[in-house]
Amino acid sequence: METAEPLLDVAGLRVVFPGADGPVHAVDGVDLRLAAGQCLAVVGESGSGKSVTARALLGLAGPTATVTADRLRVAGQDLVNGGRPDWRALRGRSLGMVLQDAMTSLDPLRTVGAEIAEPLRNQWHSGPRRLLPAGRAVRERVLEQLRAVQVPEPGIRARQYPHQLSGGLRQRALIAAALVSGPPVLLADEPTTALDVTVQARILDLLAAQRAAGTAILLISHDLAVVGSLADRIAVMYRGRFVEEGPAAQLLTDPAHPYTRTLLDAVPSRRPRGARLSLPVARTEPERSGGCDFAHRCPLVEDGCRTSEPARHEVTDGHSALCRRLGVPLPRPADTAAAPTRPVSSGTPLLEAKGLTKSFPGPGHSRRTVVRDVSFSLYARETLAVVGESGSGKTTTAQLALGLLEPDAGWVRLRGEPWSGVPERTRRAARRRLQHVQQDPLSSFDPRYTVERVVAEAFGTPDRGTVRRQLPRIGELLESVGLDPALRTRRPGELSGGQRQRVAIARALATDPELLVCDEPVSALDVSVQGQILDLFRDVQQRTGVALLFISHDLGVVGHVADRVLVMREGELVESGRVDDVFGSPAHPYTRSLLSALPRLPEPEPEGPRTAPPRGAHAR
Amino acid sequence: MSGVLRWLLRRLLSAALVVAGAATVAFAGMALTPGDPVRTLLGTSPATPEVVAEVRADLGYDQPLAVRYARFIGRLCTGDLGDSYQLQEPVGQVLAEQLGPTLELALAGFTLGLAGALLLAVSTAGRRRLPVRAASLFELTTVSAPGFWTGVLLLGLFSFQLRFFPAAGDTGAASLVLPAVTMALSIVGTFSQVLRDAMERALDQPFVLSARARGTGELALRVRHVLRHGLLPLTTLSGWTIGALLSGTVVIETVFSRPGLGRVLAAAITSRDLPVVTGVVVIAAAAFSLLNILVDVVYRIIDPRLRSTLP
Numbered sequence: 001m002e003t004a005e006p007l008l009d010v011a012g013l014r015v016v017f018p019g020a021d022g023p024v025h026a027v028d029g030v031d032l033r034l035a036a037g038q039c040l041a042v043v044g045e046s047g048s049g050k051s052v053t054a055r056a057l058l059g060l061a062g063p064t065a066t067v068t069a070d071r072l073r074v075a076g077q078d079l080v081n082g083g084r085p086d087w088r089a090l091r092g093r094s095l096g097m098v099l100q101d102a103m104t105s106l107d108p109l110r111t112v113g114a115e116i117a118e119p120l121r122n123q124w125h126s127g128p129r130r131l132l133p134a135g136r137a138v139r140e141r142v143l144e145q146l147r148a149v150q151v152p153e154p155g156i157r158a159r160q161y162p163h164q165l166s167g168g169l170r171q172r173a174l175i176a177a178a179l180v181s182g183p184p185v186l187l188a189d190e191p192t193t194a195l196d197v198t199v200q201a202r203i204l205d206l207l208a209a210q211r212a213a214g215t216a217i218l219l220i221s222h223d224l225a226v227v228g229s230l231a232d233r234i235a236v237m238y239r240g241r242f243v244e245e246g247p248a249a250q251l252l253t254d255p256a257h258p259y260t261r262t263l264l265d266a267v268p269s270r271r272p273r274g275a276r277l278s279l280p281v282a283r284t285e286p287e288r289s290g291g292c293d294f295a296h297r298c299p300l301v302e303d304g305c306r307t308s309e310p311a312r313h314e315v316t317d318g319h320s321a322l323c324r325r326l327g328v329p330l331p332r333p334a335d336t337a338a339a340p341t342r343p344v345s346s347g348t349p350l351l352e353a354k355g356l357t358k359s360f361p362g363p364g365h366s367r368r369t370v371v372r373d374v375s376f377s378l379y380a381r382e383t384l385a386v387v388g389e390s391g392s393g394k395t396t397t398a399q400l401a402l403g404l405l406e407p408d409a410g411w412v413r414l415r416g417e418p419w420s421g422v423p424e425r426t427r428r429a430a431r432r433r434l435q436h437v438q439q440d441p442l443s444s445f446d447p448r449y450t451v452e453r454v455v456a457e458a459f460g461t462p463d464r465g466t467v468r469r470q471l472p473r474i475g476e477l478l479e480s481v482g483l484d485p486a487l488r489t490r491r492p493g494e495l496s497g498g499q500r501q502r503v504a505i506a507r508a509l510a511t512d513p514e515l516l517v518c519d520e521p522v523s524a525l526d527v528s529v530q531g532q533i534l535d536l537f538r539d540v541q542q543r544t545g546v547a548l549l550f551i552s553h554d555l556g557v558v559g560h561v562a563d564r565v566l567v568m569r570e571g572e573l574v575e576s577g578r579v580d581d582v583f584g585s586p587a588h589p590y591t592r593s594l595l596s597a598l599p600r601l602p603e604p605e606p607e608g609p610r611t612a613p614p615r616g617a618h619a620r
Numbered sequence: 621m622s623g624v625l626r627w628l629l630r631r632l633l634s635a636a637l638v639v640a641g642a643a644t645v646a647f648a649g650m651a652l653t654p655g656d657p658v659r660t661l662l663g664t665s666p667a668t669p670e671v672v673a674e675v676r677a678d679l680g681y682d683q684p685l686a687v688r689y690a691r692f693i694g695r696l697c698t699g700d701l702g703d704s705y706q707l708q709e710p711v712g713q714v715l716a717e718q719l720g721p722t723l724e725l726a727l728a729g730f731t732l733g734l735a736g737a738l739l740l741a742v743s744t745a746g747r748r749r750l751p752v753r754a755a756s757l758f759e760l761t762t763v764s765a766p767g768f769w770t771g772v773l774l775l776g777l778f779s780f781q782l783r784f785f786p787a788a789g790d791t792g793a794a795s796l797v798l799p800a801v802t803m804a805l806s807i808v809g810t811f812s813q814v815l816r817d818a819m820e821r822a823l824d825q826p827f828v829l830s831a832r833a834r835g836t837g838e839l840a841l842r843v844r845h846v847l848r849h850g851l852l853p854l855t856t857l858s859g860w861t862i863g864a865l866l867s868g869t870v871v872i873e874t875v876f877s878r879p880g881l882g883r884v885l886a887a888a889i890t891s892r893d894l895p896v897v898t899g900v901v902v903i904a905a906a907a908f909s910l911l912n913i914l915v916d917v918v919y920r921i922i923d924p925r926l927r928s929t930l931p
């Protein structure tokens with residue numbers, strides 16, 4: 001496998017940013033090699049340095065970054081010892097890059113075709129070496145590339161603007177732009193994040209075809225399942241370092257580093273329903289202190305870990321990890337209640353909806369029916385999930401349930417009382433019994449409010465008087481969602497995504513609601529934080545008996561948390577029932593296609609003593 | 621496309637209202653300022669009370685204000701701006717003669733100013749070095765320098781000292797240079813500040829990183845991508861621009877003794893030549909409204925996201 005010279009050959013890559021409290025070591029000694037037709041995946045939580053690593057390979061780490069490396073060779077070109085590297089010649093031609101955010105990575109004022117043609121025009125300008133006739137030839141090449149990434153009607157699409165394309169098409173356009181000059185290496189940063197499962201599956205197929213055609217791919221993702229379906233090798237990044245690297249199958253089934261193992265344990269689809277996904281977390285990140293960076297979160301930590309840095313140990317050939325205690329079994333997250341008691345779905349439902357229909361004005365005088373004849377009921381202590389692709393009417397259904405929208409037809413009842421079709425005055429008293437948790441909690445917070453005022457909003461007015469009166473209760477709520485009450489004077493911008501979602505849940509719980517409507521509550525979070533939040537939902541439900549209406553496009557998450565599930569497609573309910581039944585033996589073809597598009601991880605090896613002690617584990 | 625037609629009609633209607641409003645304000649301004657237009661009209665020449673009364677009746681000044689206003693608006697609707705008191709000519713004819721040189725000046729000044737601002741902004745946006753500071757200093761100076769002062773300075777240097785350009789009058793292209801430069805200097809600073817600001821904001825957007833990752837050079841990046849984003853706020857500045865050009869013509873035509881609407885307006889105000897003043901105001905308001913419609917169209921050309929919102 002390693003016979004030919006690798007296209008990417010990097011050793012000791014370091015990127016340092018100046019920060020307010022000392023330098024930030026975003027990338028801290030990364031080694032990687034990648035040959036033609038191979039795919040190396042880099043996984044890790046948010047902020048671990050994945051994107052910075054990829055950008056540094058293109059010389060785009062940013063004007064404030066200091067980038068150093070012992071070796072940096074790209075497509076045979078030495079960028080460390082070869083004088084000043086000609087980055088521009090490299091970009092697009094040797095390395096194609098698909099940047100993290102598909103929605104904003106295309107210039108909104110230029111046509112998609114012009115964006116894709118850009119690398120060609122750049123080449124054309126930068127020398128007579130490959131004089132491309134402008135105009136026709138470029139246009140032909142663009143259409144050809146659009147066809148290659150399976151964009152339907154390339155002629156039309158090329159003339160459209162980014163805002164006229166769906167997320168999946170934009171991502172394809174970006175990939176086309178990265179590939180149009182035929183670079184041997186493709187860097188793809190989170191190419192499937194924020195896409196529906198079916199679209200995601202098609203993008204992954206596309207990348208697999210590229211790899212088969214000989215392109216080397218560096219795939220960056222925080223989603224282990226996505227990575228598992230494509231990568232030959234996986235590198236797990238944590239705080240700027242590859243803490244584990246090895247062949248994909250082996251790393252996923254038999255992870256060595258405690259961090260990799262906690263990551264895999266947090267993947268909902270791999271764990272039994274209701275099982276805990278996360279280990280208790282330290283509430284604050286400590287400073288770098290000479291010892292192992294993971295020590296404050298590591299379930300296997302011992303005294304030696306805190307004083308000396310762990311060395312890289314081989315697990316097997318080509319599989320290594322940065323840990324001194326390889327092979328020690330990891331405690332699984334303890335299950336407080338191994339078999340969660342099934343809620344009883346009988347008696348008066350907490351919330352009942354019948355024949356809900358809602359349409360919105362469309363272009364011209366038409367109306368677009370977004371929800372059509374949807375019925376469901378939800379009982380106390382129960383979790384009901386709504387799944388479907390984006391645009392299938394999930395959020396509208398949630399808003400109808402919350403009484404934020406009035407249905408055109410059909411009705412909603414809360415504990416048997418009419419909830420839709422009554423004046424807001426009647427509803428107001430009962431509003432506190434239903435609460436809402438949104439996908440992006442930041443947008444629902446006033447950025448100037450402190451955490452305590454955000455939570456106090458739930459008690460009515462968020463003034464200082466309310467905060468003072470309710471202070472003990474606010475502290476209690478923050479504790480109950482696993483937040484340090486000392487955070488209560490922070491502002492939303494100073495919190496991490498997971499902390500913000502916890503604040504949103506604390507606020508929702510302030511009124512002791514009977515029902516939480518959660519709209520994509522974990523889709524903006526990486527897998528470890530997602531695991532913590534899902535555990536939190538479960539704890540809260542067991543403690544308070546609150547019912548959850550849980551909206552998600554992630555079937556893995558839904559399979560893990562929900563009791564019953566509704567599958568929606570283009571506003572209609574295509575299937576509903578117990579999760580085990582629907583996911584186990586889907587009746588509707590649409591459900592089947594959703595489930596088959598879901599990337600799956602290999603089953604973990606059974607826990608227990610390893611068959612062979614890892615080689616090198618006792619090297620020092 | 622009846623939608624576009626309807627949109628245009630609506631805009632034209634509101635333009636007409638703006639013109640009528642402006643004319644009303646001009647009328648009121650002239651009517652409320654102290655002094656008797658008939659006396660001013662007759663000047664220092666001795667006149668018997670009979671003559672004064674006759675002229676007054678001739679001009680309609682013996683009528684109450686409301687009637688005068690109604691007549692004024694009525695004539696305006698037929699396109700008749702009345703006769704100048706001073707020049708004894710139809711206002712329409714006077715203004716038509718003067719419109720050419722003024723348009724020439726405004727257009728030349730605007731083009732020059734825009735070109736300068738584009739050059740400055742494209743070469744300095746997103747770069748933190750000496751050129752940016754030099755450009756900022758230049759912009760600040762031009763923004764704070766009054767137009768007549770710049771004009772007098774240029775005049776002193778290039779006409780009286782170096783004798784490169786004629787000092788006064790309208791004698792072909794050479795005589796346009798200094799006035800146009802003066803005009804350009806009055807707008808270039810604001811333009812380039814707004815442009816650079818918007819371009820720098822655009823430079824922080826993810827699509828810029830994306831373009832860089834395709835091997836796009838810094839100059840191409842600014843010209844192909846970022847410049848358009850900078851032009852958007854510039855178009856919303858059009859109201860200020862038109863105002864600056866209009867007031868600029870008054871000052872510059874006076875300083876350089878050029879013929880034009882600005883100078884006619886200045887003279888008409890001092891001599892209380894009501895028809896000429898209102899005529900200029902009406903023309904300015906019409907130009908303002910029409911240019912704003914044009915700007916709206918340009919805005920949609922630059923930003924494709926708005927094209928679908930054109931009803």
Ligand SMILES: Nc1ncnc2c1ncn2[C@@H]1O[C@H](COP(=O)(O)OP(=O)(O)OP(=O)(O)O)[C@@H](O)[C@H]1O
Binds near residue numbers: 045
């Ligand atoms: N231009 C910059 N200036 C200063 N710090 C930066 C800059 N870019 C990134 N960082 C820091 O570098 C670290 C790594 O960031 P990076 O974007 O690589 O994370 P990531 O692993 O890609 O996370 P995500 O999954 O959220 O995309 C973070 O601590 C981040 O704050």
Ligand code: SF4
Binds near residue numbers: 295298322
């Ligand atoms: S070195 Fe110690 S703290 Fe670090 S990962 Fe290994 S066991 Fe955990």
Ligand SMILES: [Mg+2]
Binds near residue numbers: 050051052100189
């Ligand atoms: Mg990233």
